[in-house]
Amino acid sequence: QVQLVQSGAELKKPGASVKVSCKASGYTFTDYYIYWVRQAPGQGLEWVAWISPKSGGTHYAQKFLGRVTVTRDTSLTTAYMEFSSLRSDDTAVFYCARDKTGYTSTFEIWGQGTVVIVSS
Amino acid sequence: DIQMTQSPSSVSASVGDRVTITCRASQGITNWLVWYQQKPGKAPKLLIYAASSLQSGVPSRFAGSGSGTEFTLTINNLQPEDSATYYCQQANSFSFGQGTKLEIK
Numbered sequence: 001q002v003q004l005v006q007s008g009a010e011l012k013k014p015g016a017s018v019k020v021s022c023k024a025s026g027y028t029f030t031d032y033y034i035y036w037v038r039q040a041p042g043q044g045l046e047w048v049a050w051i052s053p054k055s056g057g058t059h060y061a062q063k064f065l066g067r068v069t070v071t072r073d074t075s076l077t078t079a080y081m082e083f084s085s086l087r088s089d090d091t092a093v094f095y096c097a098r099d100k101t102g103y104t105s106t107f108e109i110w111g112q113g114t115v116v117i118v119s120s
Numbered sequence: 121d122i123q124m125t126q127s128p129s130s131v132s133a134s135v136g137d138r139v140t141i142t143c144r145a146s147q148g149i150t151n152w153l154v155w156y157q158q159k160p161g162k163a164p165k166l167l168i169y170a171a172s173s174l175q176s177g178v179p180s181r182f183a184g185s186g187s188g189t190e191f192t193l194t195i196n197n198l199q200p201e202d203s204a205t206y207y208c209q210q211a212n213s214f215s216f217g218q219g220t221k222l223e224i225k
Binding site: 045046061105106110113 | 152156158163165166169209212215217218219
């Protein structure tokens, strides 16, 4: 079945970087955009970035420009999100999500989420 | 950026009731509006896309409507499992509303 499986929880110190992976299976990886979404504890959803697995093209929310990099490895059908210069207020759950039909900005399939805790 | 404003921020209703959640866009977005349901500790779930199209597998008691700047999510015949937080999302700039927490009495 179609699924996205994310890497496990991370505990990082302020100033460090974290790289979260999102392994896709059950469909043609290059046919659907992958999105990344952040949710701070008790807060709402916040779009972070998207990547086209086919071209490698990316787009970032203005808020995260310069601190987030999304990449993919088509041979591993895996997308990655690297978040640098972490601060305590970056503590959040990060989700990857797959588009519904390609690039419609509709997040149909979601990963289980990766908890990133930033603490000294 | 287009801002999305949801109301109410929370609502409490009984089994069998009808609930309406509103989402307003700061400028016209035609029908580029998506609704998600999120339960505690879980990833969001797609309910409605293109403002009014029901996602496969979602019960027909969920309905979306609207276009331009004002949109609604209506849940008819409320069920206990509908207790969740609901988010709208503008499917162009990806901005989300702040969420509406639905409690079943």
